[in-house]
Amino acid sequence: MQKGDASVKLIIAIIKPFKLDDVREALEGVGITGMTVSEVKGYGRQKGHTEVYRGAEYQVTMVPKLKLEIVVPADLASRVVETISQIANTGSIGDGKIFTLGVEDALRIRTGETAETAL
Amino acid sequence: MQKGDASVKLIIAIIKPFKLDDVREALEGVGITGMTVSEVKGYGRQKGHTEVYRGAEYQVTMVPKLKLEIVVPADLASRVVETISQIANTGSIGDGKIFTLGVEDALRIRTGETAETAL
Amino acid sequence: MQKGDASVKLIIAIIKPFKLDDVREALEGVGITGMTVSEVKGYGRQKGHTEVYRGAEYQVTMVPKLKLEIVVPADLASRVVETISQIANTGSIGDGKIFTLGVEDALRIRTGETAETAL
Amino acid sequence: MLKQTLKLAAALMGSTLVTGAAFAQDTAAAVAAVPNPGNNAWMMTATILVMLMILPGLALFYGGLVRTKNMLSVMTQVGAVACLAMLIWVMWGYGLAFGPDAPSGVMGQFISGGAWFLSGVTLESTAATFSDEVISEFVFISFQMTFAAITAALVLGGIVERVKFSTVMVFTAIWLTITYFPIAHMVWAEGGLLFDMGALDFAGGTVVHINAGVSALVAALIFGKRIGYPTERMPPHSLTMTMIGTGLLWVGWFGFNAGSALEADGFAGLAMINTFVATAAGGLFWMLAEAVSGRKGSALGFCSGVIAGLVAVTPAAGNSGPFGAILLGAFSAIVCYFIVTEMKPKLGFDDSLDAFGIHGVGGIVGAIGTGIVYQPFIGGPGDGSTGMGAQVWIQIVAVLVAISWAAIGTAIAAYLAKAVTGGRVTAEAEREGLDLAEHGERAYNY
């Protein structure tokens, strides 16, 4: 495997929480059977909300998002990105972002398999 | 965009939780208007604390931290790193780390814009 | 430091939650004294469970996992990966994955140290 | 004059004191009558227990079942609806249900009158119990006030997580006036339609549970399903809270049931032990029903069974022996289990917290079953003067009247409230959650 031209990619997608199930199903259709999901707070163009407790006003600038981390063979990467961006799109501000990073090594703990076979 | 010399960078910053607002404001000053924040537990030089429940003592080695993930145009990266490191600095152990990674692709779900324009 | 041949690596390990203490101790043995841990939900071969509330059945496909992010000098990377894969292995489905990414820059906020010395 | 069958006839007696031909001699006796402190103490305790059922009891039971983002909305609605009911009660509710001046003729079968704004009620006023005793009228008014309050709050179970706070408030005001007060009068006041018919309802199976359950169903149909129901995941956000609520409801229900004896006598004792054993049977038999149908016995099942048992024993509390009560509790749990887990999903309406499935259905089981367990052959306290068939028939009629009245009244109240205040929150607000959208707060900031 040549560095800088990783055969495996990490796709990080920030999406609206209620889109998770749809995205997961759509990705299954593309052959993706694994991912790791975190609850995160997103800050961006989408405005948050105001909370008031006995007159103390708090501007909450962060909105709840889900972060999907999906490691995929390089050749699948663009289809995955495309799928997510289609399904997670609602057309309204705050739909999120997708970032692609190169992965140098991947390993499945249970079997010791590496690279694409580890996914 | 040439691989390995990404025009877009992912900056991962681990900071003390109460510094979030200051950092966010300072970054706005540098033109950063988006980021994704996670609650994490940090393990490092900073020691944790001891809890005791009816004689059962637990050493808690992990301390609460926030992880900021900020994707920025490459030319802004150093200013962002600098800003965070200044603002998040308290001079005491556990102030945290900043890591910079290369991002191969970025995409805004709502519009389909890519690279710097996606941020 | 040459881009694409980073002297510092980010190791992302997804493991079963109850393995954390063992892994942390084993890594100390390899000289790793820092890491950042997040609670995540994992989706993969390991099946989840079914919950039923007054007849409403929910298939929960995600299982709780921990994500370890460990930035290490490049020369330590393989030993770290190996150690984790040994210790976190239970032989059953869902043991998790380890991904290695290149890190372009690292910085300790408190001191401003960079690269390996920042870790 | 007073029937020998035990009914919650306080109103009868209370009003006898100041109305009708018996006025002269009765009043003389009544003015002299002073509440036994033991009975007054018990009835105040019972009143407080019903309050405990509302806040925090029902607020937690319902609140635990919704999603995190609607927790405060549910608790606030329960609380505010109860408050509104209390204020309306002292203004015109008590008068409509139990006032001393019932309109003459047919009207008097449906509502009463007088005592508006509690006029005429003093420190010395008393309400009669089922024996020769009296209790302070302020205590009786308070006790009945809590019944009106909790019934209004129970209805919310059908429409949580989607209706505006303002709509809920307007709905409640109308609903109490045209639905609750008349039904309470019909069942519990002398001259009331169902009371005179001989319907048995010791502590509110019909007035409270059938009424609230049916109203919740109708309101659920009118206001429509929650967005995403039934495909989206909507697990209870905290069964811990629901379990606390269940416990508090059970504890408070002793005020409901044993308090409905209006005295600290043997009937109260009977109502108490029945409220233990019917409920115990309900909790265990729901879990058993789950096990028998191949599921795991669940915590929510236990809670649901407890409520199903409590609901069913309510009309029967002083009208049954302990083993009749056990049968009733067990049977109610099994029936409610099948309605809620098997039938509801097929019918597809969104009675979100199963107010109909448990209070409505359990109330019907209890009301009809009371006609059976009341009989002496099964250990009930009835004297057998009304045969089982006849009594069951009376019970069925009473149930049908209550269902019809509640359904119509709710429809009117719901459409009026919708017209005035808009009904549902916006789709965006519903997604975001009513806590933020309607109240500007979050339940948890860990």
Added chain:
Amino acid sequence: MLKQTLKLAAALMGSTLVTGAAFAQDTAAAVAAVPNPGNNAWMMTATILVMLMILPGLALFYGGLVRTKNMLSVMTQVGAVACLAMLIWVMWGYGLAFGPDAPSGVMGQFISGGAWFLSGVTLESTAATFSDEVISEFVFISFQMTFAAITAALVLGGIVERVKFSTVMVFTAIWLTITYFPIAHMVWAEGGLLFDMGALDFAGGTVVHINAGVSALVAALIFGKRIGYPTERMPPHSLTMTMIGTGLLWVGWFGFNAGSALEADGFAGLAMINTFVATAAGGLFWMLAEAVSGRKGSALGFCSGVIAGLVAVTPAAGNSGPFGAILLGAFSAIVCYFIVTEMKPKLGFDDSLDAFGIHGVGGIVGAIGTGIVYQPFIGGPGDGSTGMGAQVWIQIVAVLVAISWAAIGTAIAAYLAKAVTGGRVTAEAEREGLDLAEHGERAYNY
């Protein structure tokens, strides 16, 4: 000898039995008097209800309002302060407030004496009520014990999240001795300064709420603001807990208010219904005040209004008709709303949980308002012998005396406690949270 106006005069009567000129004949009668089980039962119930207000009631109400990291600290402080108050009460508190041997002369207007360590109290001892009845003295002592305990715990609302546990304990011991016991004596015991003046305080508006509220404010000023106040985000960590606490406080408050009748009689019934409707009005009118000022009606607003209503109706519980009580509850909620949300931010002190803003202010509204709603023209139980103006003036004087005494006593207690134990935790401990720093535990380990 006994005034015909209703006051919490048990101490008066209790002490009449063993002191003064009436000694001989009264004692004879008293020894013979046996408590009616109904009254004893009611007063035990009332006592338990006040206990419910403290743990878990107030602990949850306050605990829910602080940040996660201080939850256990608040609950433990509330619990431990209450425990300390109970022990001090049986040692010297009861003697100072209600003991049989008041010092002669001016001193006797401020404190009593005797019954140290409950000496002389037996199974047969009784305390008089407002009529010819008696209750067991152990029950009366327990009832009053819970008042001392909750008042001490209420004060914590001004100083949570920053003061050492040890400081809190020392403060409480001194504060009870020099502030609470004298004020209780002044208001509730015959010979007490404000009692003799004719001040009305049915259930502790002055003794408990004004006293605790003012003390909390003074203590907040002395111990200073929390680090980060008011710029840092400090939202309540669990309004769910606060809502549970609100419900339990309301439920328990019936013990507080209706228990202060000392008998299960019509006055208790009146106090009960007033405690329903004033509170209901308080909850709804706070939300209304929010709406009118362009905010969202909030869950915390509802809770705050409920407490504001309860506080205001406390001195008036048996001294008002239901509609006077509604007015009082509504008015108190509106006034407290403006103090807490509009004025407090401007003044900038950190009365963290608004113990002053709600208990102090609501208590003042209630104390003065009682002079009005007591009048017969507005439905109150007063006989009109003291005109409204005169009564209001007496109430104002009583309020001013209580404010001054509480402020001075608190200052002394706070500075002494600070000197002995250090006062605040370190800045680092405050950042980390008192749960870990002071108690070595975390409230939640999900």
Added chain:
Amino acid sequence: MLKQTLKLAAALMGSTLVTGAAFAQDTAAAVAAVPNPGNNAWMMTATILVMLMILPGLALFYGGLVRTKNMLSVMTQVGAVACLAMLIWVMWGYGLAFGPDAPSGVMGQFISGGAWFLSGVTLESTAATFSDEVISEFVFISFQMTFAAITAALVLGGIVERVKFSTVMVFTAIWLTITYFPIAHMVWAEGGLLFDMGALDFAGGTVVHINAGVSALVAALIFGKRIGYPTERMPPHSLTMTMIGTGLLWVGWFGFNAGSALEADGFAGLAMINTFVATAAGGLFWMLAEAVSGRKGSALGFCSGVIAGLVAVTPAAGNSGPFGAILLGAFSAIVCYFIVTEMKPKLGFDDSLDAFGIHGVGGIVGAIGTGIVYQPFIGGPGDGSTGMGAQVWIQIVAVLVAISWAAIGTAIAAYLAKAVTGGRVTAEAEREGLDLAEHGERAYNY
């Protein structure tokens, strides 16, 4: 005939009414006797308070101490076990413990008989108190029912987080029958072994706490340790819940202790004040013991001390003066503290929630200490006719009998239950948590 020492002798009296030589004249009197509403009211209130101790009290106290994944399992087990106990109680439990037809000879020292399925109990049936009064028998049965229910639930503290729901249910049914009912009979019923010996147990120190504590320990040994104990982190998932539970247990305990007077009299008042001060001392002295041994005074320590104080004062509630009670509470807290934090870790058994360490040990301290604080020289209500040494000896014998009986009975019940249902869940289920594995639910879905 009736001993002058105060014991919970209702059964004695109740049964005297319908058995033995005294039958004729006593029955005549008894049939005529009507419960004073005050006493009936108090005993119903007391019964409800014990119910509050179980659900939600104990369910929260225990639930908060386990890990998140077992929360529902604990609450459901507590609830279901209590329900089962209620049903068994009305079937054969009441008969075995307090039935009117005790077998003659030695057998009668261990069990009673008759009143199976409550046959013969009517609305008019009464149970005698310690004076000439009576209460409704349904109330007495309900009151005692709650004791059986909570004792069975307390045992769970030793075996949570690992035993199957079905095993728990079978265990409970057997354990109640062979352990609880006989011990209740031995201690509280006339003719009972320990009753006749003159053992003092006002409200259940031996019957409830020693019994439950020892049984929990034996069951813990039989079912074995939790996987990972003691090396794995197992902090309480929500001390907030445990604190709520603690408050509710304290509140409910007044029903337990003051209710055991069976009347709303001076003894009830004494039991009440003792239940305040012993508990207050317990809470504070546990924290003090922590501080003295170099730890931080903790919230869980406070809660544990409260329970330790409550347990110790249970047998002494009406058998001690307030300062004897304070000594007992403080001493119990200190002893339990050392057992739980110092000794348990060394012995290495997994009495997971310290049911033995607090209920067992505190119960023993209380039972023996009652022999001391009962004496008049220390302010106790005893008349000194039985010397301190003699009384303490009787108490020790009673403790030893209870320990042995509980240990043997539990062993039999545990092994039988294991044989029938399997005992522990699988290791995988234990890892996943019993909420999902046994009930298919999660406590929290935030």
